Amino acid sequence: MNTDAPSSKLKNVMQGKGGAAAKYFALTYGEMPLWKAVLMEITVILFSGASGSWGLFLRSILYRPFFGKFGKGVVIGKNVVFRHPGKIKLGDGVTVDDNAMVDAKGSVNKGVSLGAGVYIGRNSIVYCKEGNIELEEGVNISSNCVVFSSNDLKIGAETMIGAYTYILSGGEYDHQSPLPFARQTGMETRGPLSIGADCWLGARVTVLDGANIGNRCVLGAGTVVTKPIPELSLAVGVPAKVVGSVLPAEKNEEAEAAQV
Template identity: 35%
Template sequence: MKNYHPKLNRLQEVIVTGLLGDLPAIALGPNLRKLVYRSILAHVGKSIYIQKGVELLGACNIELGNGVHLFKGVRIDALGHQNNKITLEEGVAVERNVDIGALDNTQIYIERGTFIGIGTCIAGPGNVKIGKRCLIAAHSGIFANNHTYTDPLKYIADQEVTCEGITIEDDCWLGHAVTVTDGVTIGKGSVIGAGAVVTKDIPPYSIAVGTPARVIKTRLPEESINPQDLKIMAANSN
């Protein structure tokens, strides 16, 4: 991570992105951004591609691995805390108009080869980890925070915000407009149907649909399933 000097870092990234951020998506623009953005980002790998109109905030807390692709309208915001960190590993592709926001003291980690579809939102302040080779379809929401509303005499905005964090393990496929709520783990190899709202843990290699999401079947032979996972499947299917 680069030295953390909030005002100086922010001034530097405003100048760099202001000059280069909207250069056309021909060879000149992406190549200049790939070269010059190294001065503001915490880490930049080889062969990255940053299209015009990408917004980077708190760039000194953002790491881009080899072959990362950021398309038009992507917004990555790591401002707010010295310990914020957003990491996109090798081969991560982030489609148009995706919003990734860390808020305070937040780690967002997207592992190798994962695809994030158009218009998706990923937000802290809870930590978010998305595993390898996941497919996150368009307009999904991954929200690692939750407002409490137990006191009807107070505005909800003035009550506590919880942030337990979210884990999506390797090789998961989230269909169009899936919502994942705070505190959830989606097990490896799971498929979540379009429009589902995931409010409970999903065991590995499950297929889950609905609002709230419930497990309707497994991708594995029953004899190979962990007994504890069978209990979670049974609870989620009710």
């Protein structure tokens, strides 16, 4: 195992040389120029906890210069944490609810991209360890979810993710290695993870590394996905088992038209 991987270096930031402030700024702001990081730090201290519509308005204006992209109509709730914001792209109409975290940390990755109209629920965490995350237009992440990537993770447009769901792309450890797990990089991966468009994942679903999900699938509450699921599937259980099918979107439109 390569212990010199970029993620290992990031992990060692907090254990390496330098003062507490230098370590904090490296962890939180990455390669952002120091003057800009200090300015954002002051902005966050003053306005991240501001309540009501006034707080939402101030954050939508004052946070804008610090991001890789900050679209129109972005809504940032109270006490939201952003790490490596220069590698975070927020499309038009993105909403990040109270106490959520979006973390794009890495030294060579592209970071996190949230398409137009994406919603990140309260207390949810979307974070990278040298990986990339792309949430396409209209993706809805409910409260208390964890979305992690040390590879490439993509969730297709208009997909709904139920509360307390855990989605993992990479982040595995080598149980055959003599190196203690806490000292490993956690970069073992089965490859990129893709969840298709127009899917519905119920509450407390777990999607493990490499378990790709096709378009327009439905996963019942508590399902644990360990292997790929084909499109238009209804799956439940631990591990997930396909028990039925889902109508294609165009068939639903035809059925609705017939009832009119």
